[in-house]
Amino acid sequence: MTDTPLVSVRDLKIGAVTDAGRKVEIIRGVSFDIAPGEILALIGESGSGKTTIALSLMGHARSGCSIDGGNIRVGTHDVTAMSETARAGLRGTEVSYVPQSAAAAFNPSKRIMDQVIEITAIHKLMPRAQAEAQARDLFRALALPDPDQIGRRYPHQVSGGQLQRLSAAMALIGDPKLVIFDEPTTALDVTTQIEVLRAFRSVMEKTGMAGVYVSHDLAVVAQIADRIVVLKNGEIQEVGTTGQILHAPRHHYTKELLAAFEPVPHVPAGGRDAPEDQAVLEVSGLCAGYGALVNGEPRAKVLQNVNFRLERGRNLGVIGESGSGKSTLARAIAGILPAYRGKVLLDGQKLEPALHARRKEDLRRAQIVFQLADTALNPAHSIGTIIGRPLNxxxxxxxxxxxxxxxxxxxxxxLPAALRHRLPSELSGGQKQRVNLARALAAEPDLILCDEITSALDTVVAAAILDLLKELQGELGLSYMFISHDLSTVEAICDDVLVMYKGEVVEALPAARMSSEATHPYSRLLISSVPQLDPGWLTGLEQDPELVAAFAQR
Structure with missing residues (x-):
């Protein structure tokens, strides 16, 4: 690294206009440097300004926002003084961007190769043949399968982990000096996340490019960043090396983030020997899938002979990779996806497979809270109307x-009562998920199916939601079935855990003994893939390559 920083940000101020037309300052005098080849992490909870600051390095401000003061320099370019045309020339060549949702970055109707090399044609960087050769080299560096042919596929023909690495190839093809990674592993399960992190770190080390890594996950940041900037409400709280921030934090907010990363373990409820009639939910021989029925069975079979029981007042976690059948199980229990075989009993009463065939009382007693509150809440209705509908x-x-x-x-x-007059778009992610939960509670259920309800939330907000769920369980006598790919979340709220792989339950254990006593190879792979708050964890991680290959579905 040289003494001259590649990126220099001084006294950055970014403003926004509220729906009421009032101007507010959302980034308040932020300053930092990034050295050539250095990876700097921006961390903080939702609304702290991480992505807003990262996007400003490309001279971009979100709709309704504007860069109102300060100076941003990238290499020899004064980004804040440049025209929009000049900034457009900067993007993809000097500074590039890897988004959180790779799926949204790709056009579903165009082949992958055409999209990865598109920037080279826009900026006339190299002939097409050279661009394709460089793309294939990047595919190899990013550990993508079949690097010579994967570019011929369409986006829907590759997995989420592969698409995220392909979006990185798209960002790297123009040989930028700075790459912005905007929460690129948030939506990935733990085993896929390991592969993607390894690939990102490997290619950054080989190319010597500098990076900005936006995340709320400290364990992920620990594996890839040299230094960390801690943000809250648009202001820097602390800056330090990764080791110092993780092991000797000075600011109370940094300490709060670290504490939230390790949720308080769940204290198991009593009564493991409860009689049979105490099972609030019992599932036996459940099979479900998608597509038209042929001879009474769907074309795509997902769940295969799933069996378990959940005792009243206890919580069951269901973990596994994307595609393992977790959410399909929740949908089949809820009746959203009718099972084609097997039984679901609620307090000993058989539930009809299809939602429309169930009694109103059955619907009331088993509620589901979905992963994405944004899509689960009607954007045109007020919060009061949304919660009021099940009451009626x-x-x-x-x-x-x-x-x-x-x-x-x-x-x-x-949440304050005054919130009932607002629309979902006027609430934060954590507030929306609380409204989602309040709507389920309005039915006064016995069982709530929680489908990845904290996966889209930052660490602090997710920890608060888990604490709330525990409190509500004590007050209302609820039982939860908790779908997640996050083992720490499951350990924080569940009594028992099911591990699913390719639609089957491969292991069932008490949550408190999951990490130490799991014996199935797939369970052990999942457990070993959970990132730790240790900068050397990924480098020292040793996983049986045959085991990884055997369970790869990425």
């Missing part, structure tokens, strides 16, 4: 009684 449907509440109950439910999920 299940309990016949109207008028003042319904309004009073909406206020009670908002208080139950620790």
């Amino acid at each position: 449907f299940y309990h016949g509440l109207r008028g003042a009684k319904r309004e009073a109950r909406v206020a009670e439910l908002l208080d139950m999920v620790r």
Whole structure:
């Protein structure tokens, strides 16, 4: 590294205009440097300004936002003083971007190779043949399968982990000096995340490019960053080397982030020897899949002979990679996807496979909370209307009684009653997920199926949601079935765990003994793939290559 920084940000101020037309400052006097070849992480909870600052390094401000003060220099370029045309020339050549959602970055109707090398044609960087050869070299460096042919596929023909690495190839093809990684592994399961992190770090080390890594996951940041900038409310709280931030944090907010990374372990409920009639949910021989039925069976079979029981007042975790059948299981239990074989019993009463055939009382007692509150909440309805609908449907509440109950439910999920007048777009991610939960609680259920409900939330907000779920369970006597690919989340709230692989339950254990007593090779692979708060963890990670290959579905 040289003494002259590649990136220099001084007193950066970014403003935004609210829906009411009021101007607010969202980035308040941020300053930092990035040396050539250095990877700097920006961490903090949702709304801290991480992505806003990262995008400003390309001279880009989101809709409704503007760079109002300060100076950004990248190499010899004064980004803040450049025209928009000049900034466009900078993007993809000097500075490039790897998005959180690779799927949204690709055009589904164009082949992968055409999209990866497109920037080379736009900026006239090299002939097509040379660009394709360079792309294939990047595919190899990023450990993509069949690097000579994968470019001929369409985006839907590759897995999520592969698509995320292909989006990195798209960012690297122009040989930029700085690459911005915007939460690129957040949506990936733990085993896929390991592969992607290894590939990112390997290619960055080989090329000597500098990077900005935006994340709320400290364990991921620990594996890839040289230094960390801790942000809150658009201001820097602390800057330090990765080792110093992780092991000797100075600011109380950094300490709070570290504490939130390690949730308080769940204290198992009593009564493991409860009688049979205490099972709130019992599933036996459950089979489900997708597509038209042929001879009574779907074309694509997903769940195969799933069996388990969940005792009243206890929580069951279901873990596994993307595609293992976790969410399909939740949908089959809820009746959204009718099972074609097997039984689901709620308090000993058989539930009809299809949602429309179930009694209103069955629907009321088993509620589901979905992963993405953004898509689960009607954007055109107020929060009060959203929570009020199940109150009317299940309990016949109207008028003042319904309004009073909406206020009670908002208080139950620790939200102010005044929020009932707002639209979902006016709430943060954590607030929306609390509304999602309040809507489920409005039915007064016995069982709540939680489908990856914290995976899209930052560490601090996710920890708060888990604490809330524990409190509500104590107050209301609820049982949860918790779908997740995050083992620490499952350990924080569940009594027992099912491990799923390719639609089958391969292991079942008490959550407290999962890490130490799991024996199935796939369970052990999952457990070993959970990142640790140790900068040397990924380098020292030793996994049986035959085991990884045997369970690879990425």
